[in-house]
Amino acid sequence: MSDRYSRSRQLLERARHSLTGGVSSPFRAHFPVPLYFESGQGPRLRDVDGNEYVDYTLAWGPNILGYAHPRVTEAVARQALGAHTFGAQHAVEPEVSEKFQRAVPCAERVAFTSSGSEAVQLAMRLARAHTGRNVVLKFEGHYHGWMDSALISYRAPVDQMGPEDEPAITFGSKGQVPNAAGNAMVAPWNDIEAVERRFAANPGKIAAVITEPVLCNGGCMMPGEGYLAALREIATRHGALLIFDEVITGFRMTLGGAQAHYGVTPDLATFGKAMGAGMPLSAIAGRRDIMELMMTGGVAFGGTFNGNPMSLTAANVALDVLAENDGAALKQANDTGYAIQSALREAAAAAGIPIHVCGFGTAFSVHFNERTSMVRFRDMLSNDKDRLAKYVRGMLDEGVYLLPDGRMYVSCVHGAREIDETAAAARRVFATL
Ligand SMILES: Cc1ncc(COP(=O)(O)O)c(C=O)c1O
Numbered sequence: 001m002s003d004r005y006s007r008s009r010q011l012l013e014r015a016r017h018s019l020t021g022g023v024s025s026p027f028r029a030h031f032p033v034p035l036y037f038e039s040g041q042g043p044r045l046r047d048v049d050g051n052e053y054v055d056y057t058l059a060w061g062p063n064i065l066g067y068a069h070p071r072v073t074e075a076v077a078r079q080a081l082g083a084h085t086f087g088a089q090h091a092v093e094p095e096v097s098e099k100f101q102r103a104v105p106c107a108e109r110v111a112f113t114s115s116g117s118e119a120v121q122l123a124m125r126l127a128r129a130h131t132g133r134n135v136v137l138k139f140e141g142h143y144h145g146w147m148d149s150a151l152i153s154y155r156a157p158v159d160q161m162g163p164e165d166e167p168a169i170t171f172g173s174k175g176q177v178p179n180a181a182g183n184a185m186v187a188p189w190n191d192i193e194a195v196e197r198r199f200a201a202n203p204g205k206i207a208a209v210i211t212e213p214v215l216c217n218g219g220c221m222m223p224g225e226g227y228l229a230a231l232r233e234i235a236t237r238h239g240a241l242l243i244f245d246e247v248i249t250g251f252r253m254t255l256g257g258a259q260a261h262y263g264v265t266p267d268l269a270t271f272g273k274a275m276g277a278g279m280p281l282s283a284i285a286g287r288r289d290i291m292e293l294m295m296t297g298g299v300a301f302g303g304t305f306n307g308n309p310m311s312l313t314a315a316n317v318a319l320d321v322l323a324e325n326d327g328a329a330l331k332q333a334n335d336t337g338y339a340i341q342s343a344l345r346e347a348a349a350a351a352g353i354p355i356h357v358c359g360f361g362t363a364f365s366v367h368f369n370e371r372t373s374m375v376r377f378r379d380m381l382s383n384d385k386d387r388l389a390k391y392v393r394g395m396l397d398e399g400v401y402l403l404p405d406g407r408m409y410v411s412c413v414h415g416a417r418e419i420d421e422t423a424a425a426a427r428r429v430f431a432t433l
Helices: 006-016 026-030 069-079 091-101 116-131 178-182 194-199 227-237 259-261 309-351 385-397 416-430
Strands: 037-041 044-047 052-055 109-113 135-139 184-189 206-211 241-245 268-271 282-286 354-362 365-368 407-409
Touching: 044 282, 052 416, 069 309, 091 109, 091 309, 109 116, 116 135, 116 206, 116 241, 116 282, 178 184, 184 194, 194 206, 194 227, 194 282, 206 227, 206 385, 227 241, 227 259, 241 259, 259 268, 309 365, 309 416, 385 416
Parallel strands: 135 184, 135 206, 206 241, 241 268
Antiparallel strands: 037 044, 044 052, 109 282, 268 282, 354 365, 365 407
């Protein structure tokens, strides 16, 4: 077998004997070939075999400014000569939280954490403390990290999903505490009546509704017209909080996230990925009275690396770059993404392959099906998975690096050259499907 990935395979084989599975996150083992990388520059990656790729994974999202953005690199290098972490206050913290406040509508107060999963955990805890209720209503197919109370009804096996209107509560992992399910409720997304029914049947029980404002982890499906505003209204009417999980949409869809785009302000929102431009950083932002519970309301919250200066220095620069010229960088990134979507649709049509592309400019998914619209997680179940796998592998061989589920992230430094190369690769690959 000709093997342009031989060095990666050798390293994987070696790593297996010490590193569980040879990878640092089991999700990463799903790639057709779990590649080992050497470097990244702008929108491009180079693996240890010397292969170069136009990259649409952006490290599962964070590299919104591409790899090794010069201004971020320079600032982080300078900070590295100072201190890597203090476990105490430093001047960059309020700089970033003030930029956050200016950009994000709900951000009366901000707290920094290190991963999206942690930020979600904190949001749920705050919601429970604030309302004195336990149940968090989430939506089928939405991913909010891997903590016990969050990893519920996310991509369950089809035979365990239950009816579409009443999705079953399913665990995402062995070893989750069973009573996590007792504090979770699940509804189909983009169905406001389903949310009304759950509130009506459980008066005074639901602490919060949590949603990805765009279902990025379930095929990049968009919220229906007025859906997020309706969630806002129902939550308020029932004394529950609305939490937007903007770990993907934050600092990507617009500078102020999906909440700015849709004009719907949640009580709390979680952020990660793009805000650190490649450094590990996440945050929770929200109403002052709720956030202050961490200081004066008995809500415990910690984290050795919270607010560490390396990550915040990266964020400080990244938020400047993204905010400059009235947010021109993200507007251009979204335009580039829409151009890539069109190019993929054209390439597929030319080859007679039915695809459905949905999402927004900087985060979208290619689905192999004949649908004309996709609104719920289960709409993905009829996708042709074999064809997707062949497409992802074909694109890899053509030098275009994609996530295994067909999702694509576009950065501010992808441009005309990447659009052309991706279109040409897609034409060749679709012709083989
Ligand atoms: C919407 C959403 N929330 C939370 C998380 C968890 O973030 P992390 O992987 O940083 O823990 C993710 C990760 O992909 C995510 O997409």
